[in-house]
Amino acid sequence: MSTVLKVENLKVHFPIKTGGVLKRRMVPLKAVDGVSFEVNAGECLGVVGESGCGKSTLGRAVLQLIKPTSGRVLWLGEDLCGLSPEHMRQKRRDLQLVFQDPLASLNPRLTVAEIIREPLYAAEPDLGRDEADRRIDEMMAAVGLLPEMRNRYPHEFSGGQCQRIAIARAMVLKPKLIICDEPVSALDVSIQAQVINLLRKLQRDYGLSLIFISHDLSVVRHLCQRVMVLYLGHMMELATRDDLFAKPLHPYTQALISAVPIPDPAKERDKEIIVLSGDLPSPMNPPSGCVFRTRCPKATTKCIKDVPMPEDAGNIHTVACHHWR
């Protein structure tokens, strides 16, 4: 399988002012701290983690919407970091984004057709009106919007419909990669399933690569071929979906999977839940050594001293933990 995207040691640090007037200093908030991964053509990579783990920042940094502090983002072999804005703009044809809040990400003053037309204008200003209309209609049909909805405004639609519009906008240029940032989290379960099925169909029909950012492990398991687990800006584990859910190696992944409620009373009441103590530490003052050690049931003194490096556990399964064996 060919690799389309290769991210190497990506870091995104935000400078944060702290202290009073006299003791003012800048402290880096390490939102993403040295993450590496690849995305293959036609593959869906899931990125999971809890709020504050850096998953959204990661998605934006890949698209250069946030400038990475260091590291490389290789798109078809070419480093996107440091491209001129004009150059980057051409790349955006292939790289699109779908956001969590469907209504907030659509311009309320534009009709559905105008919203979907925007990327066409930006990327192909010379495109004739008839051809643009044809592509808009094709895309609306592909995401399950009816032709008579063309001239309606976002507020006339429900959340699920708005997400379809946002997906049509992302798809209209026939991109090679779409980064979906929690695209179904704001939707009701019955509508969630519609959008998940739509993404699966589009991925199949158009040979799309997807990076699917989500906190919901059940959704990720359903949609993705490989899954990466993030915690406090660090990669904890990266494996094929089947491996990750059947035999998670990292204590954090194990806790995450055990915490997901199963809608079956017998199973849910019998299952062993690994309850982590405490909350996520502040990313401005992360723990030394392994960032997960303050909540880890397996933590030892080694975890306080040494940062665990990603290790190959076989079968393209990578894990960053001193105690995975």
Added chain:
Amino acid sequence: MNPIFSLENLNVRFATKEGEVAAVSDLSFSLQRGECLGIVGESGSGKSQTFLATMGLLAANGSTTGRALFQGQDLLKLDRDALNKIRGDRLAMIFQDSGTSLTPHMKVGDQLMEVLTTHKGLSVEAARKRILEVMESIRIPEVDKRLSQYPHEFSGGMRQRVMIAMALLCEPDLLIADEPTTALDVTVQAQILQLFKALKHHTNSAIVLITHDLGVVAGLCDRVIVMYGGRVVEEGAVADIFARPKHPYTKGLLNCMPRLDQDLDTELQAIPGQPPNLQKLPPGCAFADRCAVVTDRCKTERPVLRDYAPGERAACHALEAA
């Protein structure tokens, strides 16, 4: 046994410029002491408004009819002062958004203190002792430091714990939790759910858990009510509903959820269409447009809730025919 809480034909309506919104219609159920009831439904199903109405917390344009009997007293007939004596004391509610449910400019300790001095008339000393006891029981670390902090200094999970502590201070007879874990991360949700499980064992309070997450219901509740379009479509024991759902909507909900224990690569069976518009509810079944087993009768005649076994009710024409 007399139920501790029962609703009789509760209707909640909102007057809007575009017309009347029927948020809750003809809702009746009862709850025993020590029971944990789950209320499940999607946004707009009326699950939250039902309890906001019984707590006297409806928006200004809302109106309520029916009866809400709590220990024999109709809550809907009480004036504000009488309600205030019960709310927070024998009847407590936990809301989804702990960030906006706590007063931002008051120290957490003072907010907790207020509950006890108002309802129980405790001295500051005695109230403090009780607060420490409750905070201890729900495992809030460094209690002394925590009590003199403001809500913004707490994480979401910690704030939700404070909300739970506040609700438990007076040992309520009925605890209503409206999506208590929805805004939380899964690992923190697991902590809070563990807390609820312990609570169920150690107290004799009745608990109502309002949620859209069937997984949470499966782990915690004894009985479930499924709501759609402001009405009950199905009610039953947890084991029965999950194993043998009767109503097509309940079946649809269970089939459309991606779940960790299912076979991989099965297509999710999405429920087609959209939830109903509560301003223009159809004369027949509200679920008719999305239902797989719909008939002509469903579009004109509303199905009534019928008993199918003790404690098992459902409202569907297809069930009657079978």
